[in-house]
Amino acid sequence: MLNALRFVMLMSTVVWVGMIIFFSMVVTPVIFKTLPRATAGELVGNLFPRYWAIGYVAGILSLSSLLAISFVEKGFPAARILILALMTALTFYSGLVISPQAKAVKAQMAVVEDPAKAEELKAEFGRIHKKSFALNIVVLLAGVVFIFFIARNMRL
16 A cells, blocks of 8 residues: 555646746747747637646646555654645646636737737736736746655666
8 A cells, every 4th residue: 555655646746846947948839930929829728727626637636646655664654755745735826826817818919909908918918827927936946856765766
């Protein structure tokens, strides 16, 4: 049972971090380089619900399996638990709070006729995007740190 929990924890974390790297550093840049900006933005926006869903599932699986391991081993790896809790919380916040804000501003941008209002909305979207990007980087870096903690204790 302990090995199964360790597998779930490691696999879900590695899939999560790998997804962030692949989506952020491969998929999104290729989409924006290949398609017109508006189409690329729409496509990436349509991918985000699946991106967040994978993050939610991975966060819940990795955190719950780590907590179960802690219970079985009668230990409390506070730093590891804190890292996964932070990653999971930020992922839920990004997907459930930040993403709807960005989507709402994008919808307004599509119908606004006043150039001044359009610039204001563009600036607002830029602020939301920067916040989303920063949170994504924090989750990625925290995930790399977590994987390092796991790797340094591995025995082959």
